[in-house]
Amino acid sequence: MMQSPRRPDHDQHQKHLQDSGVVISVLPARAHDLARLGLLTDRTRLPVxxxxxxxxxxxxxxxxxxIGHIAFSVADKRETVELSSHVHQGVRWLDAPGLDADVGTVDDEHALQATWLESDIRLFVHAAKEGELDASERTLLESLHSDGLRYGRQTLLVLTQIDQLSSDDQLRKVADIIGSQAPAFGLHLVSSTRYRQGVDGGKSLLLERSGIPALQQVLQRAVERVPSARVEEAQLLFGEIRSELTQLVDERLVRAEGLRELQTQQRQRFDFDLLTVLEKVALDIQALLDVPGPDHSLTPDSFADQFKMTPGKLERNRLQVGYSKACIEINAVLIKHGVSELPQAQRTSVGSLDNVMVAVMGVYVKYRKDLKQIFCEEAGRARMRSEFVRYFELSSDRVELATSISAACGAVDAAQRALVALDVLEERAPALETSGGSTV
Ligand SMILES: Nc1nc2c(ncn2[C@@H]2O[C@H](COP(=O)(O)OP(=O)(O)OP(=O)(O)O)[C@@H](O)[C@H]2O)c(=O)[nH]1
Ligand SMILES: [Mg+2]
Structure with missing residues (x-):
């Protein structure tokens, strides 16, 4: 069976989701803005x-x-409970459920989504007969105002049902109060009832006094501005997200570099301390070996000597003491740099053997020849250096640091990938060239 070709805007949407996902994984707080950008840059979308x-x-x-006809249901009760939409003359009109009765419900979510995500122009409606704005209305209007200042999105404050007030004087009072509560907005005073009566009865005075034709004109101009307003809003959002990501990349780079620097310094300090102590113990051991006279340590003790102090025993003790002293000095350097226990994988059931000194130096008795090879000959010292460095790199602090570095590098990559994804999103955004307006 042949698959039907997918619509280009569907593909576009899928790509937007993918690239947005990359950005959101780094800046989750921008999820809403990226969803909004998806709508702003969709050229096929009508003004809302x-x-x-x-x-x-x-x-x-x-x-x-x-609109001029009944597209949305009207009733004297809580009527609109979900978003409904109607397209008329190139504009998508969205009717949102009333914000209040059940704050925080699905209805409110729909209303908020329509307000913040989908709309280009908001008509904020308040019935004149209710008098002043309540706290929740004022809060919402303030947010809409700052959104307008920041992103250029338009909100019109509409005082409805003005016919319900007993006199013009009364209306003026209410309008004055509301005007002082929301000074940033111009007030549009309307009466749908009057307008209907005016239309049905052909009464131009009622039509004019309904305020609806004047509001239609203001709306028409606002709708005409939508394409350019969308471009500005999209550019602002892209700019904000870009600078946030750039800053994040910089911060993450600094952190990764700081950790790498620390890694290098730690290693340099370890290398220096290790070299210094190895040079010192080499001199000490050399002095121990440079004694005149025969080497009695190789002379075995007879059974009869077992409780006597022989020259062989004395020499072996002397070598053993010198050897232990050298080991203690090296071990102090290892401990200072966090190298003491063997890495987990190398540990045995005998706890006392699970230490780096034992693993590198062994436990057998040392003679002059051994001490010379171990401490004074270059090959022996090179072996100790490479072994101690290996255990240094396997020590838990160093492994932890290496893990943090790879996590920090991963975080840099993620932020850089997000920047690339944002570029792709912006390049792909056709709406960033202004297109023609629509009419109400
Ligand atoms: N007198 C008068 N009544 C009006 C006017 N506008 C609306 N009404 C009446 O007020 C009631 C509510 O109107 P709706 O348009 O359903 O109100 P709504 O804000 O959409 O209400 P929800 O959908 O429940 O949020 C209805 O009975 C309308 O006929 C007006 O300008 N004057
Ligand atoms: Mg309604």
Whole structure:
């Protein structure tokens, strides 16, 4: 069976999701902005006007009158419970559930999604008969205002059902209060009822006094601005995310470099201390070996000598003491640098043997020849150096540091990949060239 070809905008969307995912994995707090960018850069998307406000304030009815036919259901109760959308003359109108009664419910989520994610223009509706704005309305308006300042998205504050007030004087009072509560917004005073009466009865004065034609004009201009507003918003968002990612890459690079630097310094200090102590014990051992007279240590003791102090025993003791002293001095350097226990994989059931000194130096008795080979000849010292360095690199602190370094490098890579993904997202964004406007 032949598969039907996928729509190009579907592919575009999939690619956007993929690249966004790469950015979000590094900047999870930007997930919403990336979703918004997906919409902003979709050239096929119509301008979106969303109505928001508390329930029963006349939102759905206002949209119906603005559109000119009944597209959304209106009732004298909590009516709109989920987002509904209607396309009319090149604009997508979104009717959101009333924000309030059940704060934090799915309805509110829908309303918030429509407000923050999907809309280009927000009509914030408040019924005049309710008097002043309540705290939740003021908070939302403030956020919408700062969003507008930052990203250029437009919000119109609409005072609905003005016919419900007993007099113009009363209306002025309410309008003044609301104007002082939300000074950043111009107020649009409307009455859907008056407008309907004006349309049905052909009464131009009622039409004019409904405020709806004036609002339609303002909206028309706002809709015309949508394509360029989207470009500006997208560029701002891309810019913000880019600088955040660039900063993150820099911070992560600094951290990774700092850890690498620490790794190098630690190693240099260890190499220096080790070399110094090996040079010192080589001199000490050499002095021990440079004694005149025969080497009695090789003379075996007879059975009869077992409780006597023989020259052989004395010499072997002297060598043993010198050897132990050298080992203690080397061990002090190892301990200073965190090298004492063997790595886990090398440990035995005999705890006392699980230490690096024992592993490198062995436990057998040393004679002059051995001491010379171990401490004074270059091959012996090179062997000790390479063994101690190996155990140094296997010590738990060093392994932990190496793990942190690879994690830090991974974090740098992730942030750099996110920057590349962001570039791809921006390059692929066709909406960044302005296209023509629509009409209401
Ligand atoms: N008098 C008068 N009543 C209006 C006006 N606008 C809306 N109404 C009435 O107010 C009630 C609520 O209107 P809706 O448009 O359903 O209100 P809503 O804000 O969409 O309400 P929810 O969907 O529940 O959030 C309905 O009975 C409308 O007929 C108006 O301008 N004047
Ligand atoms: Mg409604």
């Amino acid at each position: 006007v969303t109505v928001i406000g508390k329930y029963n304030h006349g939102k759905s009815r206002l949209l119906n009158e603005l």
